[in-house]
Amino acid sequence: MQEISGYPDDIGMVEPTALVLVNGSPVEVSSLSVSRELSSSMPSQVASASGLTAATGSVSWAVGEDVQTRSAHPWDGNDFPPKPADEVVAFMGYGEAFVRQLTGSIDDSQGSAASGDVSSGLVDAIDKLNRPVSFPALLDWMPPRVDGEEYTRVGMQPVYITDRILRECGFNATPPQVNGCVFSAPHMGSAWPEVGDVYRASEQGFSTRSVLHVPTVWGVGLSSGDVLYEPDFSKASSNGRLNRTMQITVKVNPGQVSSGEAFVRAQWGGAYVSLSVTNLRTIRARLHNGSSVTTVCQLTDADVSDATVFTLRVLPDGSFTIFANTGKSTSGSASLPSAITGSDMDRVRVFVTHECGLLIGGTQVNFGSTSVFNAPQTARLTPPASWRQLHAFPRVESRNALDLLKEQAEAECAAMWIDEHGVFRWVNRTNLTGAGASARINALDDVLDIGWESSAAGVRSRVVLKSLESNISRSKMPNQMAWQAGGKSLEAGESSEEIVSPAGDADWVRVDEDLKVLPGDFFDFNRGRGTWGGGIASNDDGSQWATIGNSAFSVSMEKLADAVYKITTNAGSPPNGRTVELSTPDEDASTGVWKSKRNVNLPMLRAKGVVEWSDRETVGLHVGPQLAAVLEHDVGPWVQNPTDLQDLADWLSAQVFEPKPVLRNLSVIPDFRRQLGDVVWVEDRENLHIELKLLITKIDTTISAGSADQTIGGRILEARSLGTTNAQLDTHAGYRTNTGFDILWADATNAQLDTDPLGRG
Incomplete structure (x- = not known):
């Protein structure tokens, strides 16, 4: 209302x-x-x-x-x-x-x-939702970007996917991405960024647990996390120096006092500029010049208790201004060190003390001067009724955003609509009903x-949920086999082109796109790491590496789309009438190659994560008439936890096991x-x-x-x-005799009996 x-x-x-x-x-x-x-x-x-x-x-x-x-x-x-x-x-x-x-x-x-x-x-x-969206396959524990580093425990709730789709279409629960953005992480159910990459992520104080997101007034916010990001300068003239205006933006739950702190920090080695929220909800702009920290300006909770979005604007001359979406602002100045003005920003850190009461989201760093803090909120989302994490989510390639949202809403039995003010609304089934x-x-x-x-069409004998279960193989190194060729043979001058992508029931995560050609450094190849191409040149005299005496032999890989590659092998001009076979050599020419890696087909593509999807069924608790049809409800990958699947199946079966009239008009x-x-x-x-x-x-x-x-x-x-219904009167009357009724109704007037016919006895 x-x-x-x-x-x-x-x-x-x-x-x-x-x-x-x-x-x-x-x-x-x-x-x-x-x-x-x-x-x-x-x-x-x-x-x-x-x-x-x-x-x-x-x-x-x-x-x-x-x-x-x-x-x-x-x-x-x-x-x-x-x-x-x-x-x-x-x-x-x-x-x-x-x-x-x-x-x-x-x-x-x-x-x-x-x-x-x-x-x-x-x-x-x-019509804003009628546009294609694409994003790569994701895991709640993502393999590290840098080989051998720790897993990035970004977490992934279903609402993160909802928000990601909506942001592509211009509906934003947290501030929208603005011009010159080098980092943006909405934190709507995951620490995964929409601009930049994750270097490290975990719950604050617990390095083996995923960052924690909980409900907020705008949807979901970060409640505990320490996340280190690598900025992306491709949209900011490939320059990460503070030699032009820079802004840091964060959204904060209103009216909260906490026992910890939260901050978004742009870092240049040991120097940084940060926008922080202290334990008394004071909003502070801080500068670390490499040796000491200075609070340049601040807004107290008394100034901005109702504000939810704050932007720190820093100019190259050292002018700092904090803006709040309630119209309040404050300014100060400090001398910027040369590390900040003369070198590229190397990291962005987002931090929230573990469950201290502070909830943040909409974290963003951009170069330029925009009033992002005043951007209207155009989406309001509730978390899903299924609150647990998605362990994986499949790659989305040029899917219609509206179709995707309908698919998710149908799967979760959530409701979505665009309200009278043009704000997208998403309400889970529990909140709605x-x-x-x-x-x-x-x-x-x-x-x-x-x-x-x-209608009998609304009644079902039982409910069967069909879902997709993820089977994940992941590693800190690119040692998961994603694809391997069939071992082709090529004559002189011939070439082979392979279009490579995951099968329909599989996904790849962090593919090694640095193709290496054998022979070379066998250290990683022998240990089953990396993406490789190569071949041998064979005849009756035996085999040798295809590159020997054949400078025209080559292998290249071109990325056509996310997780779609074209791998091309040119046979070149093998000597002595030899045929090029795309494999590693046998024992005749196996110097440097371990026995387990001989006669192995090439090329091969490896990744740090491979997901195989399998079918799962869950049956609802409530049983309806046996003559009624079965309701098969496909939730795909949108609900994955077994407990959540059972809860949904039971809830849905309770809605359809008996007729329930609806008010149509x-x-x-x-x-x-x-x-x-x-x-x-x-x-x-x-x-x-x-x-x-x-x-x-x-x-x-x-x-x-x-x-x-x-x-x-x-x-x-x-x-x-x-x-009072006839059934109630029948139950009330029971086996009473006339004498029993005389006693029951003694001294009762007709008006009293009309008002409360079940009031005696």
Whole structure:
């Protein structure tokens, strides 16, 4: 339910009105309709969860005299009629209390030269989600970027994938990535960055545990972690020196006092600039010149208790300014050492004391001057009901973002939609169905009709979850075989091209892209490390390395896409009519090669991690009618922990093992503040003698000719009888005789019995 100042208590005394802004300017309307609904391929009894249908609207424009005289049409270059893709904000209200109903664009416009009527269709911002997204296969414990270093325990909750997809489409729960960004890690369920690379990551104080993320007001935030990143200067003119404006940004939970600290630190060797949050929620800009630390400026909690986003801006002349998203700021100055102004930044460190009460996210470092701290929050996410980590997630290559989000929402039985303000909303099944009621609708005063339906199609005999289980092989060295050729033979002048990518049930992590050609340094080859090419030249006299007397022999590898490579081997001109075989030599020419590595096919591609996916089934606890169909629900890789799978199967089976009527069309007195996901009580004491706890999954509202209509629908979460049923009377009567009733009802008036027929006995 939206909160609107001045919204009237008695709407019957005020005429409803509509307002539509097109590209920021008001345009008069004759009528306005807006429809919203949560859709799903699931049975109607659980259709409140998952799916996304665009909010749409239709508007008939009030054509004024100036337009009528020129006969409105789209070819005259005027602003009217509105054009497809024009930005639109639609309101409905009473008096001066307007309530936003849709933020989006003109979907289409049409008119009639004869009648002069002009109308348009409206649609929300769903088209922002119609774009391809790609990202590599990921693990919760990623192999190190540098061979032999520790695993980077970044963690990975399902909400991280949601947020990553949304950020690609311009929906941001934490500050968006800005120009000149060299590092960005939203920390929405993982320490994995969207810009830069991870050098080291673990829970603060526990080097063998993953960083810890917990719920925040914006979604999920870092609660315990010590993470070291390597910045990426490709978007900042390949320069990491503070010889131009640099900014550090962080998002912090509001109103918290903690016993520890958090900081984002840009480092140049032993020198650094940091934006920190202390134990009293004081926001500090600090400079370490290589030998000592200086607090250059700060904002106390009293100044910024309600602020959530802070940006530190540092100029080359040593000017420091901290900005808060509440409008507060503070400045100071210090002398920057030459290590910072004359050399490239080498690391970014993000730190939060273990579970001290501070929660941060949206960590970012960029070169440039932007008001990132004032960027609006355009996504609000709840953590998944399945709170445990994903151990792996498969590679995503040019998948439609909307399709991916629908797939995840369907798998988790979560709900998603774009609200009236254009903010993407993601609510897990537990939060959605467990929310308290925000209002009460009285059938006598507020309801014009109650339309319900119940269908056998919503009932299932049992629920079977189908999921993907990850089987992970990982190492600190590139010794996991990803792909190996079949041992081809090439004649002089011939070449072989192999397009290499993971099989459909496998993924590769941190592929060794540094292809080496044999013969060479056999140390790593003999130990089964690295990516290799090579071959031998053979004839009746035996074999020798293909490179001997053949400078034209070559092997190269080209990256076509993430985890997709083309490996090309050119036979060149082998001597003495020899044939090139793509393998290591046999014993005749095996100097330097261990016995276990002889007659091995080449080329070979290795990685630090290989994931093989296998199928898993989980059956729900609750059993329905045997004649009903089985509900097979495919959750793919989105839910992986066995306990979470069983919880989901049990929850889903509880929704479908018996018929559960839904309210399809509840015609109500319009309240423009109602929203999808609202929970309300619908009370009917006169006819149905029942009150229903309704989760609203559908709203249709229309204003025309000074009147308004609204229809809502949704899923019944709870039903309570307000009267006495025949079954209750039968149970109450039991085997009582007439004498028994005389004693039971002694001295009771008819009015008392009518009011409380079960009150005696």
